[in-house]
């Protein structure tokens with residue numbers, strides 16, 4: 001597909017940055033005439049040991065490149081920088097990563113700022129996704145990104161929405177701008193992230209080349225290249241934020257808090273009712289269910305994800321452990337192949353809900369998401385009419401910029417209605433069945449919509465998995481190779 005020429009964008013020939021722009025940024029990343037040109041020669045060679053998903057230890061030698069800024073006009077290069085790790089040999093056997101898939105692994109959590117500037121080698125704890133990818137012969141790119149808590153000397157919040165997604169897009173553009181210079185196949189970028197990072201990974205996948213981000217990308221001097229990615233790996237994405245309070249009450253509304261108390265039932269019911277309206281607007285269709293509504297969404301979740309999840313879990317247990325699990329959890333009926341149980345019993349099994357009502361747009365403006373939608377010198381704002389009007393009265397209106405910011409942060413905005421044709425077509429989506437950081441329907445709605453669009457969607461709910469669970473890390477690495485068509 002031919003891209004329209006972007007006015008103001010950088011090209012390889014014109015990537016020079018006015019000294020003044022760099023000098024006025026908070027952190028001058030580097031001098032030189034073409035800061036966005038990747039220099040393959042600038043690297044250190046490192047050796048590390050990686051324990052793969054099966055427990056085998058590998059010795060991996062790799063080139064480690066530090067890119068001091070992936071944009072020409074960084075606001076804060078401590079965050080707007082990235083590291084590239086390129087495998088050279090695994091267990092002494094040479095690896096040619098020239099055309100290998102690229103894992104773009106963000107480490108964002110809590111919508112907080114995330115920096116890789118201080119890293120002296122590939123990141124992640126032993127066994128982490130980045131390391132598994134490196135040992136599999138893939139190129140690993142670790143981008144930093146601005147986050148919600150960053151505030152400058154004048155009290156201006158400069159990492160609130162949409163800064164983090166703009167930065168991740170700029171990192172993708174940097175890689176694509178450097179096609180042929182940066183190792184790996186820039187047409188096979190696979191993003192990964194967990195929780196807020198999973199939300200941003202999903203958003204990166206859904207919003208590829210959306211014109212909505214152009215002014216923000218131009219402002220920071222992002223490279224003139226596509227920001228569409230090939231595939232998106234999303235663990236427990238905390239996304240669809242403006243519908244999350246309603247979704248939370250639809251899902252966990254009847255569950256107690258950790259201290260045994262219950263949430264305000266009238267607030268909970270009011271929000272749950274809103275979710276029915278949202279589902280009616282979404283008009284998601286799933287085979288065997290017709291249109292998903294507040295009345296059949298529980299069955300859809302149970303039959304599509306939760307019962308198969310329990311069945312997978314039970315089938316993998318040794319006989320004695322399975323027998324013990326089943327006798328400790330009599331709500332599950334097991335016929336040797338299938339697990340069945342009711343939605344009500346499942347909710348009882350999960351137990352305490354993690355968050356109070358409302359879970360995301362807090363009345364007291366104290367949640368991470370209130371801060372995410374802060375702007376200027378305002379640290380935190382309301383982003384739903386429900387919470388705003390609860391605090392400020394029935395006539396209150398959201399700040400005028402909020403609807404556009406919500407769209408910039410929500411993958412569903414890019415998928416529902418006329419879906420973005422430049423989105424990723426390959427999706428790896430994971431969440432634990434005991435994860436009450438958000439509604440279990442966030443992932444199922446995303447899945448249902450992507451399936452409806454005909455995308456290749458691999459979604460699994462991990463039985464009894466909590467927030468951040470990753471029970472099949474090796475399978476993700478294999479999946480990347482498969483969807484990318486990579487042969488070693």
Ligand code: DHB
Pocket residue numbers: 108109110111194195196197238368369437438
């Ligand atoms: C994360 C968790 C949350 O519960 C939330 O609301 C936002 C982010 C996280 O772990 O990244």
